[in-house]
Amino acid sequence: MTTTTRKERERAARHQLIISTARELAEAEGWGAVTTRKLSDRIEYSQPVLYSHFKGKRAIMDAVAIEGCEELAAAMRRARQSADNTEDALSAAAGAYMDFGRRCPATFDAMFTLPGDLPFGPDAPQPLRDAFAELYAVFAPLAAHRDPTVFTEVGWSAVHGVAVLDRGGRLPAEYTEERLSILVDQLMAAFGTGHDS
Amino acid sequence: MTTTTRKERERAARHQLIISTARELAEAEGWGAVTTRKLSDRIEYSQPVLYSHFKGKRAIMDAVAIEGCEELAAAMRRARQSADNTEDALSAAAGAYMDFGRRCPATFDAMFTLPGDLPFGPDAPQPLRDAFAELYAVFAPLAAHRDPTVFTEVGWSAVHGVAVLDRGGRLPAEYTEERLSILVDQLMAAFGTGHDS
DNA sequence: TTGATTGTCTAGCGGTGCTAGAATTTCTTG
C-alpha cells in the first residue's frame, strides 16, 4: 500500500506547511494578521482544509508553540554544552532564552503569552517536558539547599520575566546586556556559600 | 456656568463607568467576552458612545491597565510600609505583586500581557512611573554595587516572571509560597555580603 | 465502467470592532 503512505506523507507535509506558514506570517505581521483566510490563501487551499488538520486557529498556534519549545530547548542545550562551568552555562542558556524571545517574538508569544490551552503540568506534551528538563539541567546545580525542581521554576521565571518585559518594550533596550549580567550574578549568589535560611 | 461643569461631571462619571464595567466584565468572563456590544449594553448606551470616550477597545483596556497600575503600586506601598526591614519589605511587596496577579488576572493581563500600546519608558503615564518608583523603593536598597535602576528592573522582572508563569498555570500551584520564599532568598543573597564581580 | 468513498471548495452563519448619517435632545437666542 505505498499509495496510502504517499498520501499520508503528502498530508503530513501540508500539516507542516500550515504550521510554518502560520509562524512566518505571525513573525512578519503579528498574530493579529494571521487569519484563517489569509493562511488558507498562502497555502493555496481553502479554509476548511485548515480544519481538517487542526481543531481551530488556537490549535495551529499551539503547534507553533510546541515547535518553538523544541527550538528553544535545543538552543539552550547548545548554549549549556558549549560552556564548561556552571556560571557560564547559566549565562549562555539565559542569553539563549532571551535571544529566542527577541528573534521569534510571535512564536514566543504563542508559547507563553497568548491565552493557550496547552497543559503545562506533568501531562504536558513531550517537547514542553523536554524544555523543562533542559532548564532543570541549568538551574538545579545552583539550588544549594533548596528543592531543585522548585528552584528551577524560580530561575526559569526570573529569566522569563526579564525576557518578557524586555521584549514588550517595558524595559529600556540599552541595558539588556547589563540586566542579563545582574540576573546571572544574582542567581549565582548563593552558589557554594553555604548561605542558609 | 455650573451647567457646563455638571455635564462635565456626568461625562466623567460615564467615562469611569465604562472603565469599571469593562474591568468587571473582563474579570468575570475574560477579555474575550468584553465586546463593544456587551459593554455598551451594560452601561445602557449605544456602541458609538464608547467611541466618544475612547479611541477604541484597546484604549479602554489601557485605561483599565492604568487603573490597575495605581492599585498595584498602592498595594506594594502598603506592603512595604508595613515592614520594618529590607527583607520583609521585599517579601511583602513581592507577595502583593503576585497576589494582585492572582486576584485581578484580567487587569494584570491588560497591564502586562496583552498587546498594548502603552508607552513604558520615560514618557509613560504618571501612574506607571509611580508604580516603577514603588518598585525602586523596594529593590534599590538591595542593589549593592549594581546600578539601582537596572537592578530594580531585574528584581521586578524576576517577581513578574514568577507571577506570570504561576498565574498562567505554567507552574504547579502548590509551591507558590515556596517559590516566593526562594525568590526573596535569592534576591537578598548579595545584600550586605560584599559579594563582588 | 460504475458506485462508493474520500477529499476539497463554495457559500454563508453569527460574531467582531468600528463608523456614517439620521434622529433626538439640549442649549441659545430673538
Place this chain on the structure above:
DNA sequence: CAAGAAATTCTAGCACCGCTAGACAATCAA
C-alpha cells in the same frame, strides 16, 4: 416662550473574523 443652532445619541451597516454545512470533484474498489 418658541424656534433655530449645536451638541449628543442612536440606528443601521460595513468589512472582517472564526468556523461549518452541504455541494461538488477527484479517487478508489468492484
